[in-house]
Amino acid sequence: MDKFLTKFNFSQPSASTEANRSQLINELNLGPLEADPGERVTIAEYNPRIRDEVRRHYIRTGPCQSLLKKYPTTQIGNRGRQFVSNWYKGIINACAKETVKAIIGDLNGDYFGILVDESKYISHKEQMALMLRYVDKNSEVVERFISLVHVSDTSACSLKKEIYSLLSNHSLSPSKIRRQGYDGASNMRGEINGLKTLIKKDSPSSYHIYYFAHQLQLILVAIAKKHGDVEDFFDHVTNVLNAVGGSFKHRNLIRQSSS
Known part of the structure; x- marks a missing residue:
């Protein structure tokens, strides 16, 4: 052959x-x-x-x-109106609040899981990201980003305090937590004083599930850095996805063959 x-x-x-x-x-x-x-x-x-x-x-x-010092003026009636650069933040915050409001409405007071990760920002300030995992009104499991906040430190107690504060701001009760998802850091999954243990004391049904996808990502990154063949493989996969994604004809053929 x-x-x-x-x-x-x-x-x-x-x-x-x-x-x-x-x-x-x-x-x-x-x-x-x-x-x-x-x-x-x-x-x-x-x-x-x-x-x-x-x-x-x-x-x-x-x-x-x-970001201009002065924006063009538009005459509206007897007054000249113009945009103000500070409004960028009144607009961004409004969009964020409406988005989270829609997420909380979709949750509809039901049980949920939390996904939490902490890391240092480029300015070396500690920050924490919070996501909710729940079953929506269409009976589908979804994950929704809620907030990214700065924290004084990444100890389990500080992270728990910030999580409860965020939940309280959106009228969510910690007693509704049924799942915890963290990475392998000791402050997150420690058996004695870890974040998962502190939250489980308040909500015994909030079982911890490890971030296996996060572990797989770390393994793939480490392998790709040391083995050129693996790195080339993912480059080829990216090129294939770009080629197929840019062609409606190829995309439809793949969908027809898979169905």
Whole structure:
């Protein structure tokens, strides 16, 4: 059978492929790309081989906000009205509150699980992320991000205090907790003074389930850094996903074959 097939080495991209990709990147001219998400070309419209370069460019440029000292004035009736830069925060907070309000409404006072992770921010300040896991009104298990808050320290007592404070702010009772999900840090899953133990004392039915997906992620990252073949494999998977995702025809064929 081998004589009828041509084997291709996927470990390293061909020289022609790399040359073509470099040419596409040079022709793209990342500098003048539109920063406003409402005006920019969607990622799907770029060649799949350079989409990652476009993503990196937008990440490096940071968020798009028109922070001006003075905004243009629009005459409305007898008064001149203009936007104020401080309103960016009144708008963001309002959107966040309405989003969380919709999540709490979807939960509808039922039991839920909490997913908590803590880490240091780029400014070396400690922060904690809280998510809720529950069964929604469509009987589907969903996970929803609630808040990211700064904490004085990452001890179990401090984290418990912040979690209870966040739950109280949204009229959620700790007695409704039925699941706890943390990583392997001792302050989170310690049997004596860990966060899971402190919460379980208040809510005996709040069973702890380890972050197995988080453990798998750490393993994959460590392997990919030391083994080029593994790193190449995930690069090829990313390219395949980009190619299929950018083609409605290929996407429909895959859906038809899987059904």
